Amino acid sequence: MTDIITTAPIAIRRIKPSSLAPLSRRVVAAVSATFAAVGQAFAMAYAAPYRPRPPTAVEIDLQGRDPNW
Secondary structure, three states: OOOOOOOOOOOOOOHHHHHHHHHHHHHHHHHHHHHHHHHHHHHHHHHHHHHHOOOOOOOOOOOOOOOOO
8 A cells, every 4th residue: 555645636626506506406497397297197197087078069050960970
C-alpha cells in the first residue's frame, strides 16, 4: 500500500441547490403523469361501464324507415 499517492488533490463535486430545481420539476411531472394515466385506466375499467350512456340514435322522424336497420 506504499505505492498509493496520498498527496493528489481529490475533486469533490458539490450539488448546487439551483441545479436540483429543474430535476425535481421533471421528476414531479413524470410522477404526476404516471398517476394521471393510472387514474384514467381505473376510470375506464371500473367506472365507465356503469355510467349512463347517451342515446345512440336521435329521436327524429325517419319518414317511415326502420330505425333498427
